[in-house]
Amino acid sequence: xxxxxxxxxxxxxxxxxxxxxxxxxxxxxxxxxxxxxxxxxxxxxxxxxxxxxxxxxxxxxxxxxxxxxxxxxxxxxxxxxxxxxxxxxxxxxxxxxxxxxxxxxxxxxxxxxxxxxxxxxxxxxxxxxxxxxxxxxxxxxxxxxxxxxxxxxxxxxxxxxxxxxxxxxxxxxxxxxxxxxxxxxxxxxxxxxxxxxxxxxxxxxxxxxxxxxxxxxxxxxxxxxxxxxxxxxxxxxxxxxxxxxxxxxxxxxxxxxxxxxxxxxxxxxxxxxxxxxxxxxxxxxxxxxxxxxxxxxxxxxxxxxxxxxxxxxxxxxxxxxxxxxxxxxxxxxxxxxxxxxxxxxxxxxxxxxxxxxxxxxxxxxxxxxxxxxxxxxxxxxxxxxxxxxxxxxxxxxxx
Amino acid sequence: xxxxxxxxxxxxxxxxxxxxxxxxxxxxxxxxxxxxxxxxxxxxxxxxxxxxxxxxxxxxxxxxxxxxxxxxxxxxxxxxxxxxxxxxxxxxxxxxxxxxxxxxxxxxxxxxxxxxxxxxxxxxxxxxxxxxxxxxxxxxxxxxxxxxxxxxxxxxxxxxxxxxxxxxxxxxxxxxxxxxxxxxxxxxxxxxxxxxxxxxxxxxxxxxxxxxxxxxxxxxxxxxxxxxxxxxxxxxxxxxxxxxxxxxxxxxxxxxxxxxxxxxxxxxxxxxxxxxxxxxxxxxxxxxxxxxxxxxxxxxxxxxxxxxxxxxxxxxxxxxxxxxxxxxxxxxxxxxxxxxxxxxxxxxx
Numbered sequence: 088x089x090x091x092x093x094x095x096x097x098x099x100x101x102x103x104x105x106x107x108x109x110x111x112x113x114x115x116x117x118x119x120x121x122x123x124x125x126x127x128x129x130x131x132x133x134x135x136x137x138x139x140x141x142x143x144x145x146x147x148x149x150x151x152x153x154x155x156x157x158x159x160x161x162x163x164x165x166x167x168x169x170x171x172x173x174x175x176x177x178x179x180x181x182x183x184x185x186x187x188x189x190x191x192x193x194x195x196x197x198x199x200x201x202x203x204x205x206x207x208x209x210x211x212x213x214x215x216x217x218x219x220x221x222x223x224x225x226x227x228x229x230x231x232x233x234x235x236x237x238x239x240x241x242x243x244x245x246x247x248x249x250x251x252x253x254x255x256x257x258x259x260x261x262x263x264x265x266x267x268x269x270x271x272x273x274x275x276x277x278x279x280x281x282x283x284x285x286x287x288x289x290x291x292x293x294x295x296x297x298x299x300x301x302x303x304x305x306x307x308x309x310x311x312x313x314x315x316x317x318x319x320x321x322x323x324x325x326x327x328x329x330x331x332x333x334x335x336x337x338x339x340x341x342x343x344x345x346x347x348x349x350x351x352x353x354x355x356x357x358x359x360x361x362x363x364x365x366x367x368x369x370x371x372x373x374x375x376x377x378x379x380x381x382x383x384x385x386x387x388x389x390x391x392x393x394x395x396x397x398x399x400x401x402x403x404x405x406x407x408x409x410x411x412x413x414x415x416x417x418x419x420x421x422x423x424x425x426x427x428x429x430x431x432x433x434x435x436x437x438x439x440x441x442x443x444x445x446x447x448x449x450x451x452x453x454x455x456x457x458x459x460x461x462x463x464x465x466x467x468x469x470x471x472x473x474x475x476x477x478x479x480x481x482x483x484x485x486x
Numbered sequence: 487x488x489x490x491x492x493x494x495x496x497x498x499x500x501x502x503x504x505x506x507x508x509x510x511x512x513x514x515x516x517x518x519x520x521x522x523x524x525x526x527x528x529x530x531x532x533x534x535x536x537x538x539x540x541x542x543x544x545x546x547x548x549x550x551x552x553x554x555x556x557x558x559x560x561x562x563x564x565x566x567x568x569x570x571x572x573x574x575x576x577x578x579x580x581x582x583x584x585x586x587x588x589x590x591x592x593x594x595x596x597x598x599x600x601x602x603x604x605x606x607x608x609x610x611x612x613x614x615x616x617x618x619x620x621x622x623x624x625x626x627x628x629x630x631x632x633x634x635x636x637x638x639x640x641x642x643x644x645x646x647x648x649x650x651x652x653x654x655x656x657x658x659x660x661x662x663x664x665x666x667x668x669x670x671x672x673x674x675x676x677x678x679x680x681x682x683x684x685x686x687x688x689x690x691x692x693x694x695x696x697x698x699x700x701x702x703x704x705x706x707x708x709x710x711x712x713x714x715x716x717x718x719x720x721x722x723x724x725x726x727x728x729x730x731x732x733x734x735x736x737x738x739x740x741x742x743x744x745x746x747x748x749x750x751x752x753x754x755x756x757x758x759x760x761x762x763x764x765x766x767x768x769x770x771x772x773x774x775x776x777x778x779x780x781x782x783x784x785x786x787x788x789x790x791x792x793x794x795x796x797x798x799x800x801x802x803x804x805x806x807x808x809x810x811x812x813x814x815x816x817x818x819x820x821x822x823x824x825x826x827x828x829x830x831x832x833x834x835x
Binding site for chain 1: 602603604606607608740741742746750753754756757758761772
């Protein structure tokens with residue numbers, strides 16, 4: 088009997104030794120900076136542009152090379168970096184929404200360490216990268232599913248941008264790959280040091296700032312050189328270098344009509360002015376409107392949606408000479424409707440492109456849904472407009 | 487009862503033993519995949535390519551270690567060029583033939599999966615030394631249409647012991663270091679076209695870098711719109727706009743295979759190309775359509791302007807695939823059997 092007990096103990100001990108201790112190496116970056124990368128180089132493959140290179144990249148941070156100067160590895164690799172999506176969501180949802188390897192932003196689908204909740208803002212769409220001086224290389228790559236370093240050597244030599252950026256620890260940055268000049272086809276990067284997490288922003292106001300990072304000479308160029316995507320509507324031709332932005336808030340997302348009922352005081356309200364700038368990385372000031380501006384809102388949910396209009400200074404929004412449905416506005420007027428999930432056009436005859444609603448509706452606490460105010464960035468780049476939404480941390484749902 | 491049990495057991499044993507499988511034959515996978523030359527030789531669809539390999543002495547090399555990618559035009563493709571039997575190769579210059587056949591061979595293994603999705607004009611070196619243009623139109627519906635220098639691959643990824651083979655439906659027509667100017671000059675059927683280009687000062691540029699896409703009208707085509715050698719000589723060139731009369735057949739800074747249009751239609755739905763002629767007023771629309779089953783033909787439409795309801799002045803189409811996609815060092819030449827603008831329509835205003 089004793090022998091039997093001993094053997095049980097022995098075998099238990101053996102089991103504990105075999106399985107109990109396991110050394111886990113957690114990936115950790117000391118003094119990280121938070122970085123999010125967008126490829127704003129748009130492309131459309133047409134017969135007329137068949138000789139243009141497809142701007143599909145591999146981003147390499149601090150790359151290593153062999154004796155022949157060939158790229159052999161990098162500290163951080165953001166492969167399959169595709170053109171950016173019209174909507175950059177507040178959390179990295181891309182990975183759950185597609186089976187393709189093509190990444191609409193970095194980190195996007197990459198499985199890397201991401202940012203924390205910083206001053207209440209959810210930074211899960213920002214990757215942790217080492218701070219300090221970083222060498223960033225954007226290398227052209229063929230559009231297939233073979234990882235960059237497994238490609239044939241001659242395919243790894245085409246570099247678009249090779250530059251150095253300087254990041255400070257625990258600061259938030261967005262890095263934009265941009266076309267600088269439309270005629271000369273020059274490209275470059277723009278590193279923006281974001282400041283939303285340092286500002287005293289109220290959680291009952293919806294904040295938005297605007298950028299026009301279009302290439303020099305885009306709106307002046309002939310239409311035949313521009314993307315002919317019908318969904319771009321009035322943005323197709325680009326906007327002029329100096330534009331005023333107006334906002335209208337509509338009461339109901341079940342009435343998708345630009346002549347629908349608006350929130351009192353928010354029909355064509357002047358917000359700000361935006362100037363074309365793709366060389367300086369200054370953060371545009373945030374402007375806001377109240378989350379509960381609608382009298383129909385109950386403090387839990389609101390159904391308002393936003394329509395932003397870009398107008399040339401001097402033009403009067405209440406007396407706009409261009410017809411509502413005119414797409415070719417001579418770059419004097421462009422409209423974007425931020426409504427529902429950004430996939431549905433308005434039912435009325437108008438010229439606005441669509442993006443998702445700025446407000447986030449989720450199940451939080453006992454309320455399903457509950458509406459949250461967000462901090463947003465609207466960026467116009469060469470005939471397209473992009474929305475980046477940043478949300479705060481909110482209470483988990485109670486079922 | 488006991489007896490029954492024994493009986494059943496005995497029957498079972500007998501039953502099992504009754505199944506005898508001595509003659510069972512199992513299909514053995516073919517372990518003798520043939521090398522390129524042997525495969526081609528044993529294929530009824532590729533007799534002329536096989537003969538060409540033999541004639542040029544490439545046959546032995548293609549049975550070697552490899553790896554090779556062989557783009558084999560089927561016999562029909564040779565027939566379209568007027569080659570019907572192996573003896574027809576005897577009339578040809580062996581060196582030129584060898585160059586062209588070597589252009590159909592790549593010293594590497596290139597499977598469909600190796601070509602970038604939606605890649606246009608991806609260049610791969612050939613055995614000849616120059617590069618061929620590979621285009622893979624995959625698009626939203628994964629159509630995977632593969633083209634090599636304008637030739638459609640009807641059958642892809644045939645595995646050989648020393649590489650891979652694709653069957654293409656027409657010969658690729660590389661002219662290596664020949665410019666578009668030299669190519670036209672050698673052919674008598676374009677003599678009036680050349681005269682016209684010379685008269686209006688458009689000829690010399692064809693020797694330069696380009697690239698150009700030339701829709702070369704034959705003498706008969708120009709005669710049909712009233713341009714002959716004699717009428718051309720009588721024409722006062724100051725009264726006519728050469729960029730319309732003869733410049734309409736030239737597309738500047740573009741090198742289009744006819745198949746490019748089909749590939750880009752698949753990729754983005756935008757396979758047409760429209761452009762202003764050099765007078766910045768007349769508008770040209772180039773498009774490619776498919777005739778059953780897979781014959782691409784092109785269409786050119788000249789309009790007086792780019793206005794929506796501008797009535798086309800002329801719309802022409804051309805169907806014969808073997809006379810398209812002549813690849814020169816500075817562009818591509820397609821044959822055209824109809825004329826575009828008449829002298830009356832090109833009078834200077």
